[in-house]
Amino acid sequence: MEKFAIKISPMKKEDLDGILKIEEASYGEHHWSKDSFYSELSNKLAKYFCAFDESNNLLGYAGSWLVIDEAHITNIAVAPQYRGKKVGESLLTAIFDACYKNMVKYLTLEVRVSNTPAIKLYEKYAFKSLGTRKGYYQNNNEDALIMWTENIFWDKFKLKYNENLKNLKEKIIIYEDR
Numbered sequence: 133m134e135k136f137a138i139k140i141s142p143m144k145k146e147d148l149d150g151i152l153k154i155e156e157a158s159y160g161e162h163h164w165s166k167d168s169f170y171s172e173l174s175n176k177l178a179k180y181f182c183a184f185d186e187s188n189n190l191l192g193y194a195g196s197w198l199v200i201d202e203a204h205i206t207n208i209a210v211a212p213q214y215r216g217k218k219v220g221e222s223l224l225t226a227i228f229d230a231c232y233k234n235m236v237k238y239l240t241l242e243v244r245v246s247n248t249p250a251i252k253l254y255e256k257y258a259f260k261s262l263g264t265r266k267g268y269y270q271n272n273n274e275d276a277l278i279m280w281t282e283n284i285f286w287d288k289f290k291l292k293y294n295e296n297l298k299n300l301k302e303k304i305i306i307y308e309d310r
Contacts, residue, residue: 143180150190196222205241242276
């Protein structure tokens with residue numbers, strides 16, 4: 133079986149039209165605006181990545197803010213037709229790589245309580261739920277789980293991360309353009 137190839141690149145302004153299509157497909161009318169993404173591209177604390185296939189089709193994107201020793205994952209979204217193909221996981225590892233390069237120890241995020249696939253992915257990478265934000269999502273007043281990692285530089289964490297990364301790379305090819 134041929135492996136699915138994914139190229140991870142820093143987000144650029146020319147990616148925004150495709151990103152907005154994925155935003156709308158993922159979040160409906162309550163998605164981020166083009167101006168929000170423009171602001172993120174000039175935010176020195178922000179690290180945003182895009183995933184492309186070998187034909188340079190945009191598959192998904194992810195972003196985070198790196199603040200001192202903590203990263204807050206702002207979003208991970210994958211085009212509906214590419215879900216289940218390890219795109220989101222590949223983007224998550226790009227965020228982890230940025231954290232390792234920038235000596236960021238902890239990652240946090242909010243995720244819809246109903247988003248079981250995302251929660252399972254985050255738990256696979258040792259995120260733990262440490263609380264709930266009631267009514268966090270504007271479109272339906274859904275609660276969000278607040279998830280955190282332990283220190284990603286701890287040996288226990290790095291062993292699990294490297295095992296997950298190895299398993300991921302057995303299923304797909306990740307071309308990195310970072």
